[in-house]
Amino acid sequence: MLEEAEKIGRRVRRARLRLGMTQADFAAALGKTQGWVSKMERGHIELDRVGLLNLVASELHVHPNDLIGRPYNSAPSENQWQVSAAAIMRELRRYDLAPVFDGTPRPAARLWQETTRLHRLRDAAANVAVLQVLPDLLREARALAEVSTGYEREEAYAVYAVCCKFAHTAAHALGHPELVAMTCERAAWSARLSGDPVLPAVADWMRVWDMWATADWDDSLALSDKAIRSVQQDYDRGEPLAVRAWGTLQLRAAVSAARAGRKSEAKDRIEHARTAAHRMTETVGPPVYDRHSLTFSPGNVQIHAISVALEMHEQREALSLDRRTGREVIEALPNSRRGHHHMDLARAWLWDGNRDRALGELEKAESIAPQLVRNHPIARSTLRSIVYAERASTREKLRRMSDRFHLDG
Template structure:
């Protein structure tokens, strides 16, 4: 049996085992999900793929477990590719001893120099080099914590702001690689350091991390409440035209749009996307763009691809295809490879639901070309590939088989 199909069966087996361990029937799980007992049966047999993150999260929430327990992440790689987990342990150690004497030896560099390190990390993130980020972070976290410890005044506050942003990089990379304990701890420490930073918008950035975390437990209403809390902290500065506030506010609206779509709130989803477009237009109209110390990548292009993504969350793949056709290619081209990779994964799903397998495969191949590490380890991309293989009549064609082999080699 092809590996991608076997993987779907293994996920179904784990769902069944978890359900039985809780003493639930298939009908119980079906009621919790708003699905049929027959649908649950097919999922457990692996004949229906879990082709969206929100669906995986909903099932995990209904079974009172973390989504990674069902999809078995982090995936097991070759020895060199697994080295990031040792670095993740070092990050956890640094974050746990946050209020103790810093472990950094020597004199920390000034904050002005260390902010440039965050630019380098952002380039790695944009290229979906999450293992490289995890490897870099232990020493940087120790250094910026030492900066906050030995400095006073503004330099001390900048040390805490840097610490919060490094927690954000840890949070994003740990999400991508599948390390929920690091995700949670990074989120907590970001909030702690943001409160000590005197940066007016960093607390809202930290709240945005929590919004993302709440998606893992399918707590869509709570994530919207938290998003609005963050947006309220920014509103006055946004209205006054502060460039950084507009960037954080716009990014917050996009996360709120995802939360609303997953909650099935179609009109609110549209409103949030509209707010984000407004913010992007205001930023584009600025005579000069400030240094984005939060490394958020908010833009018109990011808004365009979120507008497509939320339509898929609302199960409106035809609208997703239409919006993709209307999006400005110049906007999309400005996005980093990681974001474009996500977008092409979405479009692969949209075309697959539209029963156009050729276009689905081309989109998935484009996603893999742009961000191979991200895509080959993404559960939705793997489910999409499994569905493409499942739909083959007879022998799997060579380009599809070659893609499966590359995905297999990464696992």
């Protein structure tokens, strides 16, 4: 684990030297000291916030994954997801060619039923399984669009766009930047052809996520607001899917604002999202199927508020928010979101100086969503920090005991 931190530091140093940049210039660009850069390049300081990692990568003009060595090296059995990712890439590349599909594609209503399985897998953070399902479903949705007309054709494109969104989420979780970029492009293309008034905003929501990789905070906020405006009228009318998308976009904007250092705006965005979540609970009638697969609820707003506090390095505020959050609110969330939440709490406790609580939260996150947590750079960074601190503490205890025993005398 500690060697991984050193490798990240060496990659940062090589990228900096490749640009002919001094440590002092790099530090100035990051708003840090030269000493901080020196320690980071030697693996003594962790890039323990996504916003910080992305800012470092942006200043070096590389992808964040290039610095942290992601996808991570693991056993061959754990790398089989890349076979599915390649199959999805192949389907997405030939999006405007005649689909290769034997037989007659099922109607859109049946394909929507297939996406419910993807919802369950996504909620369980089973990202490898998500990728395994998608090649055939993308191919069939595209085939349906080719042979149908009118509303049925639009629905086929909507299924295709939502499948792109599932692939996008899994690719982010597993560390496949090419698949991330291509699914985002194809989602925007198919959303425009779908006739679904909310789907283009969902595609923009995906693009905002991608803008974070290059630390384009201003652009990500501008795009969030563009998408919010596109669903504003339906939100004002209380259309359930528009309310869900509007609130989710506000959460995206809150994270962007936090990473940009705009504390008051980040908190305002959280409150806007909280209002949208409250409106959802007031909706009368049978629940509306979340065809866009946007995990939006009062609980999700609360864990985003905690995450936003951490992005602004306010760990005590994050822990205070968690103490005021009912356990039933967290337990109602899918495993994917609960895993992220306990990962955040691990970081908060570590920064607050309680390594035992930090490790406990990290273990809880891993037990809930193992695939997600083991592949997440912040979880790995948190664990490295705990290991390093424990070793340093042990060394200090041994030194003091050695002095008392006069072992060096």
